[in-house]
Amino acid sequence: LVTELRLRRVLDSRGNPTVEAEVTTESGGFGRAAAPSGASTGEYEAIELPAEEAIAAARERAVPRLEGQVYAGDQRSVDRVLREADDTENFGGIGANSAVAISMAAAKAGADMLGAPLYQHLGGAFRGDEFPTPLGNVIGGGEHAADATDIQEFLAAPVGAPSVADAVFANAAVHREVHDVLAERGIACGKGDEGAWAPSIDDAEAFEVCEEAVSTVEDEVGFEVGFGLDVAASELYDGDAYQYQDGERTLDEQVAYIADLVEEYDLVYVEDPLDEDDYDGFADLTDRVGDRTLVCGDDLFVTNTERLSTGIERGAANSILVKPNQIGTLSDAFDAIELAVEHGYAPVVSHRSGETEDTTIAHLAVATAAPFIKTGAVGGERTAKLNELVRIEENA
Ligand code: PGA
Ligand code: ZN
Numbered sequence: 001l002v003t004e005l006r007l008r009r010v011l012d013s014r015g016n017p018t019v020e021a022e023v024t025t026e027s028g029g030f031g032r033a034a035a036p037s038g039a040s041t042g043e044y045e046a047i048e049l050p051a052e053e054a055i056a057a058a059r060e061r062a063v064p065r066l067e068g069q070v071y072a073g074d075q076r077s078v079d080r081v082l083r084e085a086d087d088t089e090n091f092g093g094i095g096a097n098s099a100v101a102i103s104m105a106a107a108k109a110g111a112d113m114l115g116a117p118l119y120q121h122l123g124g125a126f127r128g129d130e131f132p133t134p135l136g137n138v139i140g141g142g143e144h145a146a147d148a149t150d151i152q153e154f155l156a157a158p159v160g161a162p163s164v165a166d167a168v169f170a171n172a173a174v175h176r177e178v179h180d181v182l183a184e185r186g187i188a189c190g191k192g193d194e195g196a197w198a199p200s201i202d203d204a205e206a207f208e209v210c211e212e213a214v215s216t217v218e219d220e221v222g223f224e225v226g227f228g229l230d231v232a233a234s235e236l237y238d239g240d241a242y243q244y245q246d247g248e249r250t251l252d253e254q255v256a257y258i259a260d261l262v263e264e265y266d267l268v269y270v271e272d273p274l275d276e277d278d279y280d281g282f283a284d285l286t287d288r289v290g291d292r293t294l295v296c297g298d299d300l301f302v303t304n305t306e307r308l309s310t311g312i313e314r315g316a317a318n319s320i321l322v323k324p325n326q327i328g329t330l331s332d333a334f335d336a337i338e339l340a341v342e343h344g345y346a347p348v349v350s351h352r353s354g355e356t357e358d359t360t361i362a363h364l365a366v367a368t369a370a371p372f373i374k375t376g377a378v379g380g381e382r383t384a385k386l387n388e389l390v391r392i393e394e395n396a
Pocket of ligand 2 (some may be wrong): 230232271
């Protein structure tokens, strides 16, 4: 049984307060986890409350229902109680930040009681032995950096890597190479929220830089390293057209533009290429390029099985981004992954732009045999997950 649930404010990678939870059990199990936080959040995500408010509400409404009442190892019960305590559709009561921190801390306490690694507790004995390929953000802008690219993320995708460790180092090499290519062009720049380079260049130049860096690293490592995008198109859409530095694109032009990019750069992955309400546009693009690339819905699906069901019915996308804090609990994230896999949609487990040292998503990706994980290329809160994957691969 959960004997104690503690909540506190800690710092996230942007220096903002976030919720950390600690769960202790009767038999001495212990788990600690912290909530991440988005900047280019989808309109249909579960609600993140200010940390102080989320903690106060969870102390009042969730803690008494969990302490002495629920088994930490019984994840479905923990998460059901969190929903009951919240009593809204979208975690507006206790905050998805409190909910996800508690949900993940309980999972870790459950694993600790068993003396098992978290991925084993979550994935079970019949888990299989597949590991996710990490997608690493190497150039970016959008809501993650001022005066940089319109497209939010250019992602290294080492699809030919023989191991997670090789993939992780390849992504870091692309990140370093991008810096060198920018330097050769006389472009100095800092980094965005996820550690990607954030140069004041347009998207066309970013494609050139990325292509050059990726092909250099590909030659060095001797396996296929492609790249992909998170367009985060809802942030570019003004309700009428997509607004870029070099002008605007209508809905049809946007679909054609993305399809051309997939063709020209052999993109292996395109996330949120269209607005979060444009199921038709997603379906159209998936028709055109879905056989050769992953068309992934992040803001479109927000890890929500109802929105994913709509997408499945309409043929929108062939992949879903999975962010536990978008929906509030690990059980909900598992349900989204299960529904996706059942319908041939590739689940991509993901970090947020505001992160902590928490490594739960690395375990979630391994537990569910997700083909991809998106968790940056460099920076402590990103490498926390990447290094955990390297350790899991070695020990699994
Ligand atoms: P966010 O960005 O965490 O700021 O929402 C990540 C993403 O859009 O995938
Ligand atoms: Zn995204």
